[in-house]
Amino acid sequence: MNRLPVVVLTGFLGSGKTTQLNAWLEQRQDLAVLINELGDIGIDQHLTRKAGVPVTLLAGGCVCCVVQGALSSTLRNLFMARKNGDIPEFSMVVLETTGAAEPSGVLAPLEQDPWLKKRFYCQSVLTVVDVAAGAASIQRHPECLEQIQAADLLLLSRTDQVAASELTAFKQQLAALNPEAACYPTPVPAEVLDRQFERRCRITGRLNSVVPSSALLSPMVSVPGTTTTPSRHQLYSASVIWEYPLSWGHWQAALKQLASQCGDALVRVKGLLKVEGLDGPLLVQWVGGAEPELTPMNQWPDDDTRTRVVLIVRHNDADFPHQQMAHWESLLEQLRSAPTH
Template sequence: MEIIQIAGFLGSGKTTAILSITKRLMEKGYKVSIIVNEIGDIAIDGKVMEVSGIKVKEVLGGCICCELAINLSQTIKIIRDEYKPDIAIIEPTGLASPSQIRESINMLNRVNFKPIITLVDIQLMDEFLNDEQIRGIITRQIKDADVLAINKIDVVEDKLLLKYEQILKSLNPSAKLVKISALKNIGIDELITVLGV
């Protein structure tokens, strides 16, 4: 089973991107499961995905990279053994550290990690990078990424896009940059190709 982790801060478009990627993968004949982590009691993203007819296994409570690492591993085992998907997509909380999530489940048998994707909301970059509380989390997610998916490119000017491409490259020079609009399905095929699926 291949594991795709899509990180990103709240509002970056993770759920929309996951739905777009999942639909495209299913069109290609892959069986896909999605693991959603939510902080709090109401799993809004899980409901959205259930309405779309996609199987969702929710891990409720705290951050999966910390408190629920054991439960995440158990969830992955259950999905792997019961649903037998080709691909499982993990949507961690916006506070999660992608590298810690990878480490917490890296020892499982019969799972292979695809490159870590961090989704970056191009509209909110200034706000996030200027907020001391958020900046550290965003920077860690950017540095943990193998692929930086710059989302919402359809609503920003090319000049601003170029500025943030340079900032992202300075924070993580080894990451592959992919420009997408999850909402309009722009760049989704390229993102899937970069993942090697």
């Protein structure tokens, strides 16, 4: 039986995974796409723009730990639907993970489930790295470091937002963290999907190689502010669905308030806002510490025209984001009844 390749597309929250995925979908029509969302509301599946490509949402937690069972059953269902002719006969699966996923946990079902192992194999782990966030993101977010060290290739986003000297220095840091992974600026052509790499053990490295004795004499490279100790995240999400439109001025005030409420705990905000005067939603993609990216869309991606916002924070209290979103929804109600300026 010919096994189907699975490409794992990973990278920290807001690094640009969906943008890269869309570039591939413009070039390839033989893909099936699985999108894993940390929150219980999916946004990214609405941002993939290729008709005829099967897109499946795995929401409600990281595929590396919370929804592994959902990944297994989804791959089974995809395989059988393909076999029965219910969906286009894709030749590859691209799995876009949450930004909090640890790649070795993502691969576990492919390596441990006998049924899946006969029908699928991991072809590559491709990690998108936000160059503008740079070393600060690696230092603050252990997941970012895990994803870099697990990568077969590193896909560098936002390279145009840093000086050439900064880019060179950052590439040197990445080479120290993962000497085997080459770096490519995004968007990377779809040909990269066909490259196959040997799988590695997260502890010992490539499974079929032995480090030459001479390498033991090489000096170790120290990267300040990083650790190689695997760390599970304290990333928690909450969401709001709200049916009323607001003026853009009121939405600006609401987003500013949300940032103030969350402070340094804010990691990511994604959502579709219902703005007065717009035919479609305003797409918000916001990484903590940066300015929100706001994109008007010509039409709503589905029949649901309500505002949908997902908040992701790093905090030691899992209830923190729910408390913030409840407070924020109360603010939206106040703004709804306030006069527009």
